[in-house]
Amino acid sequence: xxxxxxxxxxxxxxxxxxxxxxxxxxxxxxxxxxxxxxxxxxxxxxxxxxxxxxxxxxxxxxxxxxxxxxxxxxxxxxxxxxxxxxxxxxxxxxxxxxxxxxxxxxxxxxxxxxxxxxxxxxxxxxxxxxxxxxxxxxxxxxxxxxxxxxxxxxxxxxxxxxxxxxxxxxxxxxxxxxxxxxxxxxxxxxxxxxxxxxxxxxxxxxxxxxxxxxxxxxxxxxxxxxxxxxxxxxxxxxxxxxxxxxxxxxxxxxxxxxxx
Amino acid sequence: xxxxxxxxxxxxxxxxxxxxxxxxxxxxxxxxxxxxxxxxxxxxxxxxxxxxxxxxxxxxxxxxxxxxxxxxxxxxxxxxxxxxxxxxxxxxxxxxxxxxxxxxxxxxxxxxxxxxxxxxxxxxxxxxxxxxxxxxxxxxxxxxxxxxxxxxxxxxxxxxxxxxxxxxxxxxxxxxxxxxxxxxxxxxxxxxxxxxxxxxxxxxxxxxxxxxxxxxxxxxxxxxxxxxxxxxxxxxxxxxxxxxxxxxxxxxxxxxxxxxxxxxxxxxxxxxxxxxxxxxxxxxxxxxxxxxxxxxxxxxxxxxxxxxxxxxxxxxxxxxxxxxxxxxxxxxxxxxxxxxxxxxxxxxxxxxxxxxxxxxxxxxxxxxxxxxxxxxxxxxxxxxxxxxxxxxxxx
Numbered sequence: 022x023x024x025x026x027x028x029x030x031x032x033x034x035x036x037x038x039x040x041x042x043x044x045x046x047x048x049x050x051x052x053x054x055x056x057x058x059x060x061x062x063x064x065x066x067x068x069x070x071x072x073x074x075x076x077x078x079x080x081x082x083x084x085x086x087x088x089x090x091x092x093x094x095x096x097x098x099x100x101x102x103x104x105x106x107x108x109x110x111x112x113x114x115x116x117x118x119x120x121x122x123x124x125x126x127x128x129x130x131x132x133x134x135x136x137x138x139x140x141x142x143x144x145x146x147x148x149x150x151x152x153x154x155x156x157x158x159x160x161x162x163x164x165x166x167x168x169x170x171x172x173x174x175x176x177x178x179x180x181x182x183x184x185x186x187x188x189x190x191x192x193x194x195x196x197x198x199x200x201x202x203x204x205x206x207x208x209x210x211x212x213x214x215x216x217x218x219x220x221x222x223x224x225x226x227x228x229x230x231x232x233x234x235x236x237x238x239x240x241x242x243x244x245x246x247x248x249x250x251x252x253x254x255x256x257x258x259x260x261x262x263x264x265x266x267x268x269x270x271x272x273x274x275x276x277x278x279x280x281x
Numbered sequence: 282x283x284x285x286x287x288x289x290x291x292x293x294x295x296x297x298x299x300x301x302x303x304x305x306x307x308x309x310x311x312x313x314x315x316x317x318x319x320x321x322x323x324x325x326x327x328x329x330x331x332x333x334x335x336x337x338x339x340x341x342x343x344x345x346x347x348x349x350x351x352x353x354x355x356x357x358x359x360x361x362x363x364x365x366x367x368x369x370x371x372x373x374x375x376x377x378x379x380x381x382x383x384x385x386x387x388x389x390x391x392x393x394x395x396x397x398x399x400x401x402x403x404x405x406x407x408x409x410x411x412x413x414x415x416x417x418x419x420x421x422x423x424x425x426x427x428x429x430x431x432x433x434x435x436x437x438x439x440x441x442x443x444x445x446x447x448x449x450x451x452x453x454x455x456x457x458x459x460x461x462x463x464x465x466x467x468x469x470x471x472x473x474x475x476x477x478x479x480x481x482x483x484x485x486x487x488x489x490x491x492x493x494x495x496x497x498x499x500x501x502x503x504x505x506x507x508x509x510x511x512x513x514x515x516x517x518x519x520x521x522x523x524x525x526x527x528x529x530x531x532x533x534x535x536x537x538x539x540x541x542x543x544x545x546x547x548x549x550x551x552x553x554x555x556x557x558x559x560x561x562x563x564x565x566x567x568x569x570x571x572x573x574x575x576x577x578x579x580x581x582x583x584x585x586x587x588x589x590x591x592x593x594x595x596x597x598x599x600x601x602x603x604x605x606x607x608x609x610x611x612x613x614x615x616x617x618x619x620x621x622x623x624x625x626x627x628x629x630x631x632x633x634x635x636x637x638x639x640x641x642x643x644x645x646x647x648x649x650x651x652x653x654x655x656x657x658x659x660x661x662x663x664x665x666x667x668x669x670x671x672x673x674x675x676x
Contacts (some may be wrong), residue, residue, distance in 0.1 A: 097306065208314055211344035211357040211367075216308045 022076040022173045022193070024067040025127055026100065027138040027154070028060040030084050030091035034143050045240055045246040046113050047144060049085065056091035059139030061098070063199050065077035067137050068099045068207070074173045077101045077133070081126050089222070096217035097209035103222040104129065110227050113239025115182060116145070120153030122237060125230035127158065127228060135176060136196040137276055140165050151198035161191035167202040298590070300366070307363055312369035314343060319374030320549075326375070326499040328646045330491070332456055333378070333499065334414070336516030340382065341411030345371070348386050349534075350393045354401045355409035361534055362596040365541040369589075369612045372545025373552075376649040378544060382499040384452050387531050388461045392478060395518040395527055398513030404459055413458035416448060418448035418505055419528055423632035425449075426662050428463070428526055429471035433507060435464035442477060444467070444485075444507040450656075454503035455488040457481055458669050462507075463524050478516045485510035496648030524532035532658060533599055536614035539657045540592045544585060546646045550628035551581050553643065557632055574631065588617040593668055608670040615663035618653040625650050 032038045032052030039048040080095045080103040082088050092103045106126050114122065123210045127133055136155075141148035153160030166178035167186075171274075177190040178197055227234055234243055261270045275281040300308065318336055326333055340346070348364040350356025358366075364386065371379035389408040393401055407413040424431040433446025444464055451460075460479040467473035479486065489504030518527065555578065558569035568574055595613035598606040629636035629643040636643040654660045 097310075114387070208343050209306070209310055210342065211307055211310070211348070211359055211363075212352065214310065216359070217301060217306075218303065270506075 022070065022074045022134040022171070023130075023132055024070055024076060024078045024122050025130065025133050025136045026060070026063050026067045026078060026095065027136065027151070028064065028082045028091055028095050029078050029139075029142050029144075030054050030082070030088040030214070031057040031142055031144040034050050034058075038144065039251075040249045044113060045249040046239065048089070054087060054090065056094040057139060057142050057144075058206075059141070059143070059199070059201060060091075062203050063137045063139050064098050064100055065093045065206040066199055067118045067135075068095070068239060070135070070169070070171055071099075071203070074171065076173075079130060079133075081102065081130075082106070083114075083122050083126070085112075092222060093217050094209065096220045096222075097214040098207060099209075099213055100220075102220055105222055105224045106227070106230060107224055108227040108237075110238045111235035113242060114237050115242040115244045116147045116149045117153060117243050118237045118241075120150050120157055122227070122230065122232060123150070124154050124157035125232055126225065127154070129225065129230055134173070135171065135194045136160075136170075136194075138198045140198040140200050151196060155196035158194075158196065160192065161195040162198075163189050163191055163195060164198040164201075166197050166199045169197055169199065169203065179243055183244060287344060303364045304366060307359070308366045308370050311345070311367045312373060314340060314345075315371045315374030315379075315545075319371065319378055323375035323378070323499070324642050325637060327377070327496075327649075328498075328639060329516055330498045330501075332381075332453075332501050334456060337382065337385075337411050337414065340371075340523060341409070344409070345382055345413075346385060346411035347393075347405065347409030350386075350389050350405060351401070352408055354393065354405035356389070356393065356405065357409075361537060361595075361599045362593065364534075365385065365592055365596045367398055368538050368541035369545040369548070372542040373549040374545075376542045376546035376646065376653075377497045377499040380497070380542045380649075380653075381452055382540060383535070383542060384417055385411070385415045387535050388417050388459065389537070390534065391417075391461050391476065391518060391527055391531055394530070395476065395523075396478075400478070400516075400518070408459060412419070414453050414456055415459045415461065416451050416453040416457035416505070417531075418460050418462040418573050420449050420451075422447055422449045422504075426659060428476070428528060430469075431463060431465060431474065433462070433464045435466050435475065435477060435512070437466070438511075439575070441511045442514060442517075444477065444479070444510040444512055446507050448505040448507075450502055451505045452497075452502055454505050455491075455500050455501055460486075460505065461518075463528055466521050466524075471525035471654070472522055474528070475490055475521045476518040476524040476527050479507075479510065479512050480520065482513065483510050495651060496645070497652055498565055501617070533610040535657045536610045536663075537592060537596050537599065539653050540588070540595075540614045540617030540621075543618045543650050543653045544589055544592065547581075547585055547621035547624040547628075550625040550643060550646045551578070551585065553641070554578065554581070554628045554631045557635075577627060577631065581627055584620040585624055588613070588620040592617050592638050608667055611658070611663040611666040614657065615667070618650070619660060622647070622650045622654060 033055045036052040039051045041048045078100040080100045082092050083106040138151040152162050163178045165180050167181045168179040170177045175192045182186045182191050307649045344357035347356035352358035367378050368383050390405050421431050435442035435444045441624045458481045462477050462479050465473050466475040487506045492502045561568045592613040595609035625646045635641050
């Protein structure tokens with residue numbers, strides 16, 4: 022079966038992340054860029070399915086030239102090839118435009134059976150792109166998967182939400198988004214690292230995927246970021262002085278926060 | 282569903298002072314494995330004298346068991362230079378584990394370099410995956426630096442050798458499945474030595490009690506005792522009498538690896554110190570504000586970088602089979618292990634009383650790195666090798 026994994030390069034969660042003052046887009050120069058961790062899990066799940074069913078894993082990524090490092094990581098884990106949509110015109114694209122671009126890029130590939138994505142990125146955190154891509158492709162969407170099974174004809178997942186766990190099934194082709202509970206991703210092997218640079222990566226422009234430059238990017242984005250501000254510094258928490266009632270007070274606090 | 286392919290830019294040539302994209306990726310992967318799978322347990326393994334065979338198997342999946350072994354036999358096919366990056370990175374998690382893995386690699390390399398295809402096929406795949414572990418048996422109770430004087434005898438009996446003798450300070454002994462053993466098959470001196478590969482479950486092989494050591498507690502060190510062990514002649518690597526040459530050939534790489542392990546351990550100690558001086562306050566300021574500590578840290582970083590550059594130079598020379606590789610490897614081993622120990626010891630001092638506590642992991646690094654100045658040829662032997670080369674040039 023042919024599996025596409027959507028991957029994104031994001032600023033390292035551990036580094037300080039900033040938005041640029043001019044247009045409120047991500048200041049990519051200010052932080053180390055890495056393959057989003059949730060995407061490593063998506064790649065792992067695709068590799069497991071490939072190992073069980075045979076087929077190929079193709080990574081699809083939208084991002085600036087530098088995102089080839091994230092692609093390389095996915096290839097070194099064992100993905101077979103990659104499509105990198107890279108175009109100046111994409112700068113500032115919102116979730117809808119990103120989904121259109123990714124869906125169009127998937128459209129350039131033949132006979133895709135399954136698309137796997139992370140449920141949300143650690144930077145934008147809109148959590149909307151996988152569902153939008155499925156909608157644009159006209160495929161079933163199975164989101165928030167903590168477990169995935171496929172026999173090559175259909176796919177079944179355990180979908181976990183605040184409301185509980187549901188088992189959801191669909192015929193292929195379909196799109197699945199995974200949560201961080203899905204698996205523990207493998208480390209790339211040294212052989213995988215050396216093999217990665219020999220694997221085919223096709224770099225496509227917006228025109229190559231059949232879109233025009235004025236459909237994407239900051240200027241025509243359906244949603245606009247009007248303003249942004251740095252997160253306020255952390256404030257000191259509530260202090261409870263134990264005068265014999267400390268335990269009760271803590272439980273009251275926690276239940277007030279709906280944590281117990 | 283192959284997508285159209287476009288050419289990708291070639292990796293630029295490696296500068297002696299920087300790493301290319303592949304090397305950075307390899308280093309990063311080894312570092313990640315060390316940080317996530319080794320470092321969190323290193324102090325506990327040291328305290329419990331626990332040899333984490335399960336974690337070694339996991340490392341095997343990355344290709345760490347046969348870093349510079351032929352890919353046809355399950356190896357990763359990388360260079361000695363790459364292996365220096367890998368062993369340094371692993372040693373940031375635990376120098377002892379990294380050092381054991383480097384010894385295991387040397388065992389596999391001896392089979393790869395001197396074995397025939399049948400022998401390579403028989404032993405290398407399971408060594409590369411670390412399904413079976415390897416031990417290297419050269420040193421004897423009465424033969425350390427003077428390895429050419431070893432006494433373990435192998436007497437030919439039909440299609441077998443009958444091996445008798447004792448090997449000393451053997452890393453991994455008792456846990457390993459494959460032992461590369463230097464034995465005397467002929468005359469006294471270096472020319473009478475041959476190399477046998479002995480399976481760990483051979484009849485007549487036994488192991489001494491675990492040595493109580495200052496450091497290197499996360500790997501077992503024991504005697505290996507051979508009593509009438511019958512080893513097929515087919516297990517001999519190369520011709521009779523080339524054993525000492527194999528041993529010497531292994532040492533250059535072994536010295537690089539041990540040097541790299543010292544760099545990694547010392548780097549971890551320096552990194553811990555940088556964190557500590559930013560957090561710890563005394564006399565109303567963070568102790569990192571004191572110039573005495575700033576200067577100390579500057580010297581530590583400089584000493585480490587200097588040793589690293591020399592080690593990289595030696596590794597490149599070994600990969601290029603340069604005629605001065607042996608001397609450069611000796612220089613690099615001497616400097617990396619001396620500087621590494623000194624840096625780790627300074628790091629302990631910076632941590633004050635906490636550095637002396639096991640919990641902080643500093644005293645463990647100091648204890649682990651101390652033995653690197655002794656093994657793979659003592660640092661005095663290194664000076665002997667270096668000065669011999671110098672004096673010969675003058676004459």
